[in-house]
Amino acid sequence: MLRFPLLGITLVCALLPAQDKATAYKNARLLPGGQPPIENGVLVVGGGKVLAIGGADTAIPAGAAVVDCAGKTITPGLVDASFRASNSADMNENGDEVTPHLRVLDTLDPDHRSFARARAAGVTAVHVMPGSRNVIGGLGCVVKTFGTDPRAMVLKEDASLRITMGSEPSQENRPIRGGGVDSIYYRRPTTRMGVVWEVRRAFFDAKAAMEQTAGAPPAAPNPGIEVLTRVLKGQLTAVTTARSEQDLRTALRIAAEFGYRTILEEAQDAHVVIDELVAAKTTVMLGAPSATVVAGSAGGDGADPRSATVRLLADRGIPFVITTGSNLQSLDLVREAMFAVRNGLSATRALDAITIEPARLLGIDQRTGSLAVGKDADFVVWSTDPLDPASVAESVHIDGLSVLALR
Amino acid sequence: MERLLPVRAGRAAPFVSFAACLCLLSPSRAQDIVVTAKKVVLATDAVLADGAFLIRQGKVAFAGTDIPTEARKKATVIDYGDAVIVPGFVLPPTTLGRDRDLAEASLPFTPDLRAIEAFDPWQEELAKLPAFGVTSLLLSPSPRNIAGGIGALVKPGQDNGVVATAEVHLALSLTQVARNPERPPTSLMGAVDMLRSAFTMAKAGTGGGPDVAVLRSALGGSRRIVIHADLHVELAAALDLAREFGFEPVLVGAREAEKVLPRIVAQKAALVLEPLRPEQRQAQLRLPTLLAEAGVPFCFGGRADQLRTSAVLAVRAGLDRKAALQALTRTPAQLFDQHTVVGSLRAGCGADFLVFTGDPLDLTSAHVATFIDGVRVFGEAGNAPKPHNAAAAAGAR
Amino acid sequence: MRTQRSLSVFPVSGLLAACCLALLPALTAQDPTPAQNPTPTPAAQPQNPEGATPPAAEGRRGGRARRAPVVIEAGTVHPVAGAPIENGVVVIRGDRIVAVGKKGEVEVPPNATVHSFPNGHVYPGLVDAATDAFTDDSLRNDGSNDGGSRFADDLRVQGNRNDALAAAGITTAYVTVRSPALVRGKGAIVRPTRDGFEAWSGKDAAALHLRITNGVGPSHALQRQQQVAQVDALFEGLEDFRKQLNDHEEAVKKYDKEFADYLAWHQKKKDGDKPAGGGGGGAAAPAGAGGPTGPGPAREGRPTRGRPGPGGEGGGGGGEPPKNDPQKTPQEQVSPEQLEQALATLLAALPQDPPKPAPAPAPGPQDPAKQDPQKPAEGAAGPAAAAEKKDEAPKRPTYPKAPPRDLQREALLAVIDGELPLRIEAHRADEVRGALKIGRDRQIPVLVLEQAFGADACAAEIATAGVSVVLTDTMAGPFEPPYEAMNPAKVPAKLHAAGVPFALASGRAHLAALLPLLAATAVGNGLPADAALRAITLTPAEILGIAQDTGSLQTGKFGDLVVTDRPLFATDSRILMVLAKGRTEFEAK
Structure with a gap:
């Protein structure tokens, strides 16, 4: 196994010169994302960027390698806005319940099989967040799904702050009874109420720090408070994981109370709180709409998932993206989109919800999420329409590099 | 040397003083010792054939031709014959x-x-x-x-x-x-x-x-x-x-x-x-x-x-x-910035060395002795070079 | 003569050769595959059923003339049997060495392929006296094995780096496992090749393995005593078992004779009644269906004992019942089905002619005395004699009931008879002594001890007992130090000093490439280098009973050799070339 990374590196090195040379993919059906489809289109990439995109009459630069993609469909590389990577033990810092300043980037293992699986499914960028064991888990980041050095894969560092509602943060904590307290699990909130209290206290402290800063300089710099302050100032997106109706309402309520905007993640029971979502103008990262069981290690958070939730959201004009989330039952991202189509979502909406929409939401749409001149050459060649159940990602390109054969 | 002094005078004093007592008691420390062998690896880039080095107060004082004739005469000689001497690990x-x-x-x-x-x-x-x-x-x-x-x-x-x-x-x-x-x-x-x-x-x-x-x-x-x-x-x-x-x-x-x-x-x-x-x-x-x-x-x-x-x-x-x-x-x-203290047999380093019947990286070589600060702490004494299988090993080649 | 014939056969296509094989059993002694592939590649596969040819026959076969002789010239040749030869030459013709000597003094065939290594060292192919290569975890951890298990039945190329024995210079390996079973089964000798291994003909059950140790963990002395007693108890009741087998064998012989008489009587009767040839037609039917379909290749077991089945001893077991009846041709007794068919024909013809049709099939069931299954032969013998006088039909004899098969006891009998060496793994001195005692008490002719790290304390006893030892795990350092009191690295030197023949073995497939380093470690711990070299070549070959074929560079042995760029025991010596039976199994790029 040790051999393979080197092999990978060697391959990358070997392919780099080839990458500089332009490659044209012609005769393909192009679904550029956020744009109408182009039949018999031409996509020209070179130097890791998209050089040209258009109809059959698009000029192909001299010397470019030409790949005939007749009958195939090309989409932008998919963007998974909530992605499980690496082992959860290293993504959950149990030392404290509120750890806003921890960065998941520090523990990202590019060799983890979850990345290989994502690549094989046509996903080229993912939003990774710390685990859901903490009330405030820490800073998420957006990375591409291929690379050897996590830092080199980063599209956006500090992309989000994860807040978790529900039973997961309190799940393993125990109340103190008698003596023999030798474990850190003896002091956390053990209830939903306690979880909410932790969030509220954290933001209260941050707010107090903000107000105090206005006057005198603070005694000691607190990285956690700093992060929360950025959320309160609207400089950092909060992503609140909430599944059941009560948690969704709580998430919206606290956000309103402290005046920050939050994205709702997972949102299993979104169909119950549709009106509140409309009122709050909140974006939803819908986790694994196909799943038939509730996600989360605690289980039992919320009612049964409704397959039609996704259509309800669309009908009411609630902005949403489709993710694989933390549900262990989740299918590949493109299959989740297919599922949404089967439940009444339009194909265009579904595809946008796994490409350009999440890219915009995460603030990486300048670089990826759609096929446009100047953007990164992250794209997927599908054997047929990607929303067809029989579709296969035949080749996946990240920065122009075909990554399926690597590692 | 300078590095060691403050330390020895400092918090490690109990051990050091005990070690110092040993130094005084041990005859091999009181007197200069010259160790000779067919091959002496002072450091990987300084190898002496039929080499020798002089140990004074548990440290390598001179090596090879640097050894003053006068000191050599007075010193006790430990000869390891055909053996190979390398710095201690x-x-x-x-x-x-x-x-x-x-x-x-x-x-x-x-x-x-x-x-x-x-x-x-x-x-x-x-x-x-x-x-x-x-x-x-x-x-x-x-x-x-x-x-x-x-x-x-x-x-x-x-x-x-x-x-x-x-x-x-x-x-x-x-x-x-x-x-x-x-x-x-x-x-x-x-x-x-x-x-x-x-x-x-x-x-x-x-x-x-x-x-x-x-x-x-x-x-x-x-x-x-x-x-x-x-x-x-x-x-x-x-x-x-x-x-x-x-x-x-x-x-x-x-x-x-x-x-x-x-x-x-x-x-x-x-x-x-x-x-x-x-x-x-x-x-x-x-x-x-x-x-x-x-x-x-x-x-x-x-x-x-x-x-x-x-x-x-x-x-x-x-x-x-x-x-x-x-x-x-x-x-x-x-x-660990200790190369002036250990890791080689250059002048000033501790006289920590190992005696092998051949190249230490060949398993056919037997480990004959280990010296720390000029004192033999393991193996056979010198002067009776006992590469017990040297002849046989030569036969195998 | 044979060469002539094979030369005429082999140019024909493989299919034709296969037909020839089917038609002429005599040809099975010749292995057609190598000759079809004069270039040394996939000639020998483990699946090759012809691997069972005796080594002596291989030397004479035609392949030798087809492959160009191979000559290895090197700076130093270490024949093991004899002093190293400077500027030596080894000449291999076919799969055997034909000459070893100094360059110039040895005649080099003109058409030979010459490999020259002016600074190289040539050694005999290494013999690993214990490895678990080609086995998988299920076999290694199987605690339910017993004496009947043969590892040979479960060997295959595992497809990992551990199979690269040939590239490590090992041309002969004895495959065994250290499973937790008390009686582990029978190990096999294999010849590792470039892409797998081939079985060593006739050595697929080369020794029986027992264990008198709980391994490296701490154990109580009493527990160890009990373990010795447990192993000793395996040998209880073996003589009774042998008697059962012999009785059965006798009974089968008797049955064969009576059945022959029975058939002959009816044949005679039929011939007498229908002299025109109806009987001939009946007799011809089974023969016509013909071909040697009946007796397959000899089954596992010793040819001297009875077999529970009408198939008898098969092709190899000459001098058995069929020879007792000079009238029979081999075709007449080939298959039970055919016999039944012939019998049916005869019986159908019977009732027409004798005046009293009923007695012929009837008497058996009617006479209660003759039904006794315990004494079918005696019951049949008396009336048969009487029937002869009156020319009555002899009763059809009943096949004697076989005693239940017990492969473990059969294996232990073979051990007692000296047909199968016994290997006992014993670590501590008391375990070793226990093993030696069992060897003495049970008069085991060939005993080999494994591990025996406690030899410190009892090397002399081992020497007196004339027992040899196979040592693994002797490389101190990289292994866990299991033995505080015993230093495995020093044991080889001690055994050598006591005059005990011993082999150094890797024990584990992943250590195969370190076999020379194991020997080198022993040298570093006081073993003379020539003895260390012997311990990974000739001595293991002797322990495995194949020293006439490999283990040293001597005329007449297999062309197994290893060429290295530096002395074998040097840490950075690299293997340049490995020949096995004269074929190149590895060549450094």
Whole structure:
């Protein structure tokens, strides 16, 4: 196994010169994302960027390698806005319940099989967040799904702050009874109420720090408070994981109370709180709409998932993206989109919800999420329409590099 | 020499004074000794044929032709005939089986603790080391703590261990054992953050307690920063920290070093590898060769009894013999800035050496004797050169 | 003569050769595959059923003339049997060595392929006296094996680096496992090749393995005593078992004779009644269906004992019942089905002619005395004699009931008879003594001890007992130190000093490439280098009973050799070339 990374590196090195040379993919059906489809289109990439995109009459630069993609469909590389990577033990810092300043980037293992699986499914960028064991888990980041050095894969560092509602943060904590307290699990909130209290206290402290800063300089710099302050100032997106109706309402309520905007993640029971979502103008990262069981290690958070939730959201004009989330039952991202189509979502909406929409939401749409001149050459060649159940990602390109054969 | 004095006068005084008594009692220390052998490897780049060196007060005073004739005449001569003499092996960070005393369980972050306080000069494990060719070792706080503390250079003496340098390196750890599920940090994320916060504070100015002060002085270059890290993510995190705070780390363990090799080279990190085992895959056995080709300094850590075989296996997998011997002697000494004290037989270094019937990297060579500070602590006496199988070994070739 | 014939056969296509094989059993002694592939590649596969040819026959076969002789010239040749030869030459013709000597003094065939290594060292192919290569975890951890298990039945190329024995210079390996079973089964000798291994003909059950140790963990002395007693108890009741087998064998012989008489009587009767040839037609039917379909290749077991089945001893077991009846041709007794068919024909013809049709099939069931299954032969013998006088039909004899098969006891009998060596793994001195005692008490002709690290204390006893030892795990350092009191690295030197023949073995497939280093470690711990070299070549060959074919560079042995660039025991010596039976199994790039 040790051999393979080197092999990978060697391959990358070997392919780099080839990458500089332009490659044209012609005769393909192009679904550029956020744009109408182009039949018999031409996509020209070179130097890791998209050089040209258009109809059959698009000029192909001299010397470019030409790949005939007749009958195939090309989409932008998919963007998974909530992605499980690496082992959860290293993504959950149990030392404290509120750890806003921890960065998941520090523990990202590019060799983890979850990345290989994502690549094989046509996903080229993912939003990774710390685990859901903490009330405030820490800073998420957006990375591409291929690379050897996590830092080199980063599209956006500090992309989000994860807040978790529900039973997961309190799940393993125990109340103190008698003596023999030798474990850190003896002091956390053990209830939903306690979880909410932790969030509220954290933001209260941050707010107090903000107000105090206005006057005198603070005694000691607190990285956690700093992060929360950025959320309160609207400089950092909060992503609140909430599944059941009560948690969704709580998430919206606290956000309103402290005046920050939050994205709702997972949102299993979104169909119950549709009106509140409309009122709050909140974006939803819908986790694994196909799943038939509730996600989360605690289980039992919320009612049964409704397959039609996704259509309800669309009908009411609630902005949403489709993710694989933390549900262990989740299918590949493109299959989740297919599922949404089967439940009444339009194909265009579904595809946008796994490409350009999440890219915009995460603030990486300048670089990826759609096929446009100047953007990164992250794209997927599908054997047929990607929303067809029989579709296969035949080749996946990240920065122009075909990554399926690597590692 | 200058380095040693303040230490010996300092906190390690009880041991030192005892050792000093031994020095006075032992006849071999009172008098100059000249050791001769067919081949004397003073350092990997200084090899004497039919060589000799003079030991005075437990240290190498002169070597080869530098030995004054007068002194040579007066000295006791120990002749090892056809044997090969090499510097004693230096064992990089180890807890010597004393994890209980070297891992402060109540706190994860204890950079200001000193391993030397837990050093037991009468420890049994010390007595076993000379048989494996180890003449000095870096006693280090356990990798169970995120910041374990400050390590020391100690030697197994004739009867009891002695301290050579009381404060050497700062030991940090990002390995799995440091992420204890019963106390923070429980995750790599938290561990990295703990170190990052501390380094940030250390770099910021004068604030913080004694723990931060230790980090600050280490960042200032007073001592090497050693980070235990095995996996790709841990190594990447360690290298991140090194890059952010501008130091050249020594990475201990480094099982997946191959994956971050370009960064290791770029950041001038050094490696202390786990001992090689014969059942390992060829790719793992080739790692030392790769490192040598990339110019990364490395040595073998872990267990004393596996030092020599690790080097042998590395040579079998393609490592240059010189580089392998260097990894056992000079490199660890240099990585921890102890090369003026141990790791070679240059003038001024401790007279720690091993006698083999042939090249120590051939298993056919028998280990004849081990000397520490000029005193034989293992094996057969000289003057009766007993390469018992030298003739036979010659026959086999 | 044989060469002539094979030369005329082999140019024909493989299909034709296969037909020839089917038609002429005599040809099975010749292996057609190598000749079809004069270039040394996939000639020998483990699946090759012809691997069972005796080595002596291989030397004479035509392949030798087809492959160009191979000549290895090297700076130093270490024949093991004899002093090293500077500027030596080894000449291999076919798969055997035909000459070893100094360059210039040995005649080099003109058409030979010459490999020259001016600074190289040539050694005999290494013999690993214990390895678990080609086995998988299920076999290694199987505690339910017993003496009947043969590892040979479960060997295959595992497809990992551990299978690269040939590249490590090992041309012969004895495959065994250290399973937790008390009686582990029978190990097999294999010849590792470039892409797998081939079985060593006739050595697929080369020794029986027992264990008198709980391994490396601490154990109580009493527990160890009990273990010795447990192993000793395996040999209880073996003589009774042998008697059962012999009785059965006798009974079968008797049955064969009576059945022949029975058939002959009816044949005679039929011939007498129908002289025109109706009987001939009946007799011809089974023969016409013909071909040697009946007796397959000899089954596992010793040819001297009875077999529970009408198939008898098969092709190899000459001098058995069929020879007792000179009238029979081999075709007449080939298959039970055919016999039944012939019998049916005869019986159908019977009732027409004798005046009293009923007695012929009837008497058996009617006479209760003759139904006794315990004494079918005696019951049949008396009336048969009487019937002869009156020319009555002899009763059809009943096949004697076989005693239940017990492969473990059969294996242990073979051990007692000296047909199968016994290997006992014993570590501590008391375990070793226990093994030696069992060897003495049970008069085991060929005993081999494994591990025997306690030899410190009892090397002399081992020497007196004339027992040899196979040592693994002797490389101190990289192994866990299991034995505080015993230093495995020093044991080889001690055994050598006591005059005990011993082999150094890897024990584990992943250590195969370190076999020379194991020997080197022993040298570093006081073993003379020539003895160390012998311990990985000739001595293991002797222990495995194949020293006439390999283990040293001597005329007449297989062309198994290893070429290294430096002395074998040097840490950085590299293997340049490995020949096995004269074929190149490895060549450094």
